[in-house]
Amino acid sequence: MSRKSCAVYVVGIVCASLLVLGIGLYVARVFRTVMHNRLKKEIVLVEGSRVFDSWKSPPPPVYMEYFFFNVTNLDEFLGGAKPVLKQVGPYTYREYRYKDNVSMVENDTMVSAYNVKSFVFLRDKSVGDPAVDNITTVNIPAWAVMKKVEASYKSFLVSLWMNSMGSGLFTTRTVDELLWGYEDPLLARVSATSPDVDKMFGLMYKKNGTDDGEFLYHTGVQNYLDYGRVKTWKDKNERIYIFTPDLCRSIYMEFEKELEVKGIPAYRFTPPRSVLASKEENPANEGFCVTPRECLGTGLLKVSPCRKGAPVVASFPHFYLADDKYVADIEGMRPQREHHQTFLDLNPTTGVIVRANKRAQINVLIGKVAGFPKTRAIVNDTVFPVMFLNESVVIDDASAARVQKLLLIVNVVSNFPLIIVGLGGILLIIFIILMARAHNQKNEVKRIVFTKPSYTTSTEDDTSYSPVSDKEKDDPQNGTFIGLTPKADPQA
Template sequence: MAVCCGCKYAKILVGASILGIGIVLICVSNQALDLILRDNMVLSPSSQSYPMWKDLPVPLVSKMYLFNISNANEVSAYGAKPILVEMGPYIFQEFHHKFDEVWHPDNGTVTYKQAKTWVHLSGDLDEKITIVNVPLATLGAKIEPLPSATKGIINMGLGFLKKEEIFIRKTVRELLFEGYDDPILDAAGLIEKLGIKMDGLTSKFGFFFGKNNTWYSDGINNVYTGFNGLGELGRIATFNYSRTSPFYPGACGAYAGSPDLFPPYMEDNAKQYVFNPDLCRTLELTLDNSNAKVHDTKGVEYKVSPMFFANASVNPANACFNPDHRQLPSGVFNASACRFGAPIYMSQPHFFQADPYYASLLGANSTSPNASQHETAFIFEPTSGVVMSVKARFQVNVKLDRIVELSAFKHLPMTTFLPTIWFETGVELPVALTGKMWYLGNFKVIIISLGSVMAAIGVALLVYSFFVHFAKAVKKSSYDNIEEEDAANSTESQLPDREENQAPLVPSLCNQVEEDQDKS
């Protein structure tokens, strides 16, 4: 009996313990996930996220496309609309390496520099492209606001230079990384004597000249490590030791967003912000798809909304990005202020989501915008905030105006926003890494499910133990009742036997008395 009693209480104890563990797992799932994220995500030289932050685990792939002007002579001589032909892609691997880190535990930030390296993979770099002469276009943009007489004098001064053409023909390698010599660059000193500031000039011009294997274009970043709260993980604190941009006033000049590391728990965020010094402003992303997938791992997809490139009449928040207060149709962003006055306007490739006005300034079939090839999209794992897939696509346009006082500009169309180059920077994490993200993203579900199963098992054991105990009690009670009935029946059955045994005694006694009387 003692052994059975011990078994009964052992089952109850085991059931209660499993039930308790299950309830605890359900209740602490949030805290456990917070602890795991904090241990893994907070930046420090010893954290698991540090090696992937310092050097990207997978190199980016950069695809660059240049626009060849097929009718350059007609444009410069007769003001014809430029007819463009997209050339490329010219594909490079892009590596990022952070160095010179200085950790600031007092305010939970780290300061660092980042070097970028491009390695050519495919595309003929010796292919020649006819394209706008950006240094001359920059000079024209600086001269255009001046009085007509001043422009005439400057034009005579430029006549002493080697003849400059507004359109040039160069190899892809010259236009991208190697750069090319230009008389405007050589005569910078003379030009400045004419009262025209030509800041930011380099020895050669190329869209990425001087950027390969260097850090200066990315500046000096100071970001939050998440030590004081995961909600600010990766957020930019200062850029080049400043909290605001010198190029734009008010909210437009405030540095915001994250360069490459984002805070966790994105499920309820309608917006994400990416700090991008190349774009000269923080990139605003809008939630587009809450059920995106990367290798079967759930993600949330954010895209560039048309509101990002909208003009102030559509999006009043963009008014401070328009320093000259000349409102343009929606679709481009005036980046000239942070490009040393060069007439650079950023947009999405092929003027995707832009006002038809921009395509109307070009020849037929010069652009063919479509979402699958030209939109910008980021897919994040929402629990950790890790970027699983990115395709960032932007286009550099050069604004050209007819300037009748300048020989190279006097026959151009009145105004043209001329696409010159667009690029796609992308990466998709391999299955080995997205698989880890899957476990992290489903951690709470796994823990709650495990806790629920354990709680169910615990309840089942308790119910079973009580049922067995109840069944035994009922069975014992039934046996006791049967024994009592059997005992009662046994007693009743024995009474007639005694009567039968005792009945013959009466005649025997009577006979004995009769015999004694006869003898006497």
């Protein structure tokens, strides 16, 4: 067997082996399983894992934007007209967050930590100076006290205090005061007899440089899908559940669409209308009502227990996804999905959050309160917007580069069987070409060997012998008995 034939057969054997091996590995998903097992080890919340340090101190910058609703027709509203509000903002703060007092519990299946947040004002990203700009809005401390003593003997006393101190149903305060706190005269009077009442009030009071209490997180050691409570990396039909302190409850998000953030593929999850739907529209939400009597319409959630009994109502900004009547009750509400939707963009392979916007609105439920004459002019109960926030984060460039590199490795390793199949396919083509060429060369040799040669006798032949006569040429025994006569000597 020639070297060329051996080379052809070697190519054929290697080709067949690669095809069988590649197809087998692809069907068995061996490399994909190995890669995902590796990812499982990297995304658990334990010391030394890839995500632990970034979980304790997230590298991407987080921004908190605050938008306030300024009342522009206060006297007319107190006289029975529809309130007219003007949105003022954003007042933007850089949010720094880290985990404190981190400790592993329950055999490393859970990790305990305190979420510490601090805020630094960013003038270049804001519309004005929060220490100077004034906002006229609902006097939340006054409404909280009034609702607490409603229809009791204390209502008369509280009404006298309010009149003597000039505490009205609405107040004008700076953005700084509304956010980070001020001493309210009515609360100061109440706290003198009720030590459990804080004389300070602010929508973000005691939240700068403090924590929201202790939280327990799944580490993912037992089940890596528990990490971060992300349970839907691949399945678009599942829901993501996230606890939101602003709403005092967990909300769920559902898949909306596929997109790309800084070159990283992502799934967008958003809360559907059913999350804050009324009990009539979604009976499962009845359990989130403070009492069945206080269940509100679609798009609203009363969060009094989280606000020390104050009649605070949570919603999405501008009553996005809420019943139309709440939008119609307030002049100045313009819900838009682009600006008011909460969403989470998640890479399905690694579970990394590449972009997120949490948007929530704080409202106060106001109306007639028994024992307080000033409220008689308010015709109907009104869910009155005070402020909404937009907490946003986008993966930073350095983190995005690391994720892109990781995804490249995952894709290459996971698709390695296809690469093997591709090499086998290339070798198959080479093998077919070599076999075809070998076949053509073999046919050419056969054609040369089996073709009958033809002979001619030239008159110029200088052989020393020639046939005796033409008759002998036709003799059937010619070739066996040949009579030859010498040529005539030309010199004879």
